[in-house]
Amino acid sequence: MGLSDNFQAFEDAVKDGLSALATGTLKSAAADIRSDVEAFLEASAEDLKRRGDLLAQGDLTREEFEFLLKSQADNARMIALSQRGISKARIGQFKRSLTTLVLRAAFAAIGI
């Protein structure tokens, strides 16, 4: 099963994870991260689907998939920096949250 076949379940799992993230996090920070991750998912859907399928087919390893996910997160940070007004703390937290939530949901959706 590829990620593109199961992308809705993947997206739902990431969003459920975002809700759980509010626990133990400042409410305003959680709202920022939620909106950052949702924007990321929307902008990166095609790349995530393609890479998830490559992972499922064995053309990418889990480690390579994770590296590429972090590359995407770094590129999201690059864009945020170009638009200014975003704190280093916020973009750091974004990458950590994104990696945890998306990897867990992607591996579950693919069944590996």
Add this chain to the structure above:
Amino acid sequence: MTYLLSCGPRPAFLALFLVLAACDTPPPYSEAAVQAATELKADSIALLQQANEPFPSHADEAARISTEASAEALAASRIPGNGAVEEQWRLITDPDGNLLGGTLARWETQGTLSRGFRDEVVGEVAQAFDTLICTEQAKQAARSCAAPAGGN
């Protein structure tokens, strides 16, 4: 003396004005920085496309690109108010990160990079350079830099 006293507050106002003006002044646009980033992007992509071959065969070129990218990062850090570009160079060159520096480090560690990974990561590195170039160019046009098109 009378003149100095009567003009006393003016230097203070002038200094305040200059400080406030400096706060609002964007860092200067650099055509040389755009040129260097454009060349480094092309060289980096050309190099990474050969990452199916053992790293030692390309170690000299990898070192040259890393050195030039680090020099650009240092130059960016010396420009007041240029924090965004400085941080973007840091992300691109960081060997513990996941863009150019991290990919070169991975290639060196693993010897070669798989075709699937190589094809995907080249797009990410290219997009990172595009964003940095766009940020630099946006200084000139006094506009914001939206996500560059065609990253992957």
